[in-house]
Amino acid sequence: VATSDAARIERTVAAIRKSGDRLTSARLAIVRHLARAGRHLTAEEIASAIRARDPQVSIATVYRTLDRLEEIGLAYHVHLGHGPATWHLDDEAHHHFACQSCGQVLEIPEALVSSIRSQIKESMGCEVDTRHFAMTGLCATCSARQSQCAEPVVGLEPTT
Amino acid sequence: VATSDAARIERTVAAIRKSGDRLTSARLAIVRHLARAGRHLTAEEIASAIRARDPQVSIATVYRTLDRLEEIGLAYHVHLGHGPATWHLDDEAHHHFACQSCGQVLEIPEALVSSIRSQIKESMGCEVDTRHFAMTGLCATCSARQSQCAEPVVGLEPTT
């Protein structure tokens, strides 16, 4: 699980080839950037980072590549609240909590996720999708801060 | 809780006046439509319903009115997955589960919501916001159907 960036890039590239898809320079750059970022990225963030080296890559290619990677199962998108979708490689954490105040993204422990999932299954019969939609609210720090004082915290736009 | 539409309209109108805001015909029409719909509505749905009687109401007014109603605490928006935000009056159900396959919106029982909330509080220290973001996944029916056969169900676009 604690794989190096290089190994993750190689593995992803191999999977693209195995699926019969072509490995283009744009795709390689996108995979590299996703692997090295260590956080969730929007399509726009990926596009502008790549454009720094290769100015003519279009945002359309980024979207198309991300969609294709998701079809193959190599990357996926998460909605962290309002704003654009964010993406990461498939071998990263799967369940997210996004703070509406500071923007921080936390991983929800697997045990907690499966407990919630089974409670909802039992009580309502529903199968929760924790992959594509984050839970939102306030992280521990922001939650404590907001119960102390009325003043909102300076930082990212609130997600509500 | 089982208030009539008329009573809910009256109460909301009174609250608008009490807040010092003006009660315009557009605002009245929006409140009426929200009260009578009995389900979550998008701004566009509200606008086109109102335009049937009063063709020149603009979508901008609908958005501004909904925002204002939310500031006053009379209505609020929920994101049910992909697609536009949906709105309802404040005296309706607060916690939602949206099926990605059939589009159905279910209310999550209060007991379950508070149990989930306290588990997350205890384990991560986070305060979950259940008002503005629905949980998503498959409802009981769609979940059963999908485990039987591989064919997707005809209906609304999947939300994933």
Added chain:
DNA sequence: TTCCGTGCAAACAATTTGCAATAGA
């Protein structure tokens, strides 16, 4: 030599904003 994947521009969907005109209180 194939076509898959690309860049570009234009289309699209949801939402917001500027501004002069209007209509509530």
Added chain:
DNA sequence: TCTATTGCAAATTGTTTGCACGGAA
């Protein structure tokens, strides 16, 4: 009267699509 609210049009943001060209296999 006074100014909050409106309609209209245009701007913004995030994402998708059509199409002819270029480059991976």
